[in-house]
Amino acid sequence: MTDKPQKLRIANRDFNSRLILGTGKFASGEIMASALEASGAELVTVALRRADLSGQGDKFANILTFIDAKKYVLLPNTSGARNAEEACRLARLGREATGSAWLKLEIHPDPRYLLPDGVETLKAAEILVKEGFTVLPYINADPVLAKRLEDAGCATVMPLGSPIGSARGIETRASIEIIIEQATVPVVVDAGLGAPSHAAEAMEMGADAVLVNTAIAVASDPERMAEAFKSAVMAGRAAYEIGLAVKRKEADATSPLTGFLNEP
């Protein structure tokens, strides 16, 4: 394998960091900004519903002012949309207001578990890709849907590890392994990563990146937790690039069946 860490490439853009951050749930804009800085993230997602889309510099909806546009690629998201139509409408408004054509496509009609609607997501992705958006869709860990979205021209697929904010880690491991195996676009494990070890696990599995929000935002020290995730993502990725040791049950396997071939 290579000596140098490989860069993450999404839609012809290179990133050194493989940690993407969400910006919800923080106790203040300042705390969020310091966590972003500490995480080393270069790609940051923001709910358009929290942002000022009026273009009038609304100081009561100023979340975007805490995200330095020179440092971060802004990834607006469509959280709150319940179907393709709402998501497309919000995406267009968002592009106009933020100037970013990158979009984290989120369609979750159920406000309790926030699980994504695959049917509506595919519908919206097909429309938005044609309109020139760089679409990163949030999906359940469904390998077929992932391929369909790839075919539709999405820049990544973002399967969930477990429901948003649940901190349950990678409960969808078997399906994510298939998605990674089959993907020709980067796979970002999104949602449910509650501990740095979960993030490292995703990276060791061969995920191209992870997206973390709640675990950092609601930590008692978000800045240090952001650093912890940063280290875990780097460690997991390095291990993946180097190649993990294969687990064996026995310390030194002999060859009782084929050993005779080595005899003089």
Added chain:
Amino acid sequence: MSFASECNSLALVELSSFAQTATLADVEAALARSEASGKRVMLADFAALISPVASQPAYLEAMARRSHDLTVKHFGRVMRFFAPLYLSNECINVCKYCGFSRDNPILRVTLTVDQVVTEARYLREQGFRHILLVAGEHPHFVSDNYLRDCVARLHPEWPSISLEVGPLEIEQYVPIVQAGGEGLVVYQETYDRGVYDAMHVSGPKRDFSWRLETAERAYAAGFKRLGIGALLGLAPWRNEAIALAAHAKYLLKKCWMAQLTISAPRLRPAAGEFEPLVNMSDRELVQFVCALRIAFPEVGLVLSTRESAKLRDHLIPLGITMMSAGSHTEPGGYTGQGKEKLHVTKGGRMVKPELTTIQSEGEHATVQFQIADERSPAEVAARLQQLKYEPVWKDWEGALNEA
């Protein structure tokens, strides 16, 4: 089957009695189940959590910690702000506890749509981006067309518009949703049918089941946010809590795409001088809020200015996710709109203004109830920041409310 029919087959009486007799072992089991499953406690667990034994300091503190953790995990360190805007205090119902009750000889007015816009702009300047339009029940003054017109005019400037008005038919709600209405709030007031009958002396509100099915009709019409609640002070609160929890559980399954919010308003002094039939202490209110959060980790819990500043500050970390601030509970209360049309009603009939008791230019319409937390929105926001919470003024987008 609607909740009004289904609730007859639920063991609400047994659960209410369990809410009185639960033992410490039951409370411990309920808390353990919440910790183990992360969520999904049963109604019986909820009953144990609101029982008298669970209000002992050590148990209440354990519940408060659990409630806090669940709230932060699901909602983060943020508080969503909203403001009520009263459109009208005309009402055709006679309800013993309400200041707007038809027979109360109070100063009344219904704002014109332009006046509503003026009041709303004032609230916008304060920072609010989520608004709750409130009105008495009056098919003539507060018609469905009037409500639709108010919503349509406010929609371009307001990311989120909810209504708390007399129950309507699905077909009447649809145009309001199409005009940009996002949420509908309707409190059952009391889930005890006997007390309900006694409190609602005349008017369409006498129909218990019609009111109970309102949230379902609102959902069928396309509202995305449903608010329910019980007015605490009419029937024993534990019984109300059980019925309210059962209602919430039903709506979460039946109206699965709606964001559900629950309120637990305690009766406040109002015109008519009604005295609460039962009392609920601060300790019991805290217990109720924590039990609701533990039973329903993702449901929004709403706290109005009915409660004192001190209690509100303490309730913030215990499960509350939505707050109002600087509220007025009379039409025209923010900017004095509608003063020229103030009038007194007698037995539901408008008395000519010159015959009324309006004394001076400074007169306002009568409030629905007195508020307790009189701090300005900016003061409450500053206090939240001191408590390490982000006041969130805008957490929705009008584009999501377009048909």
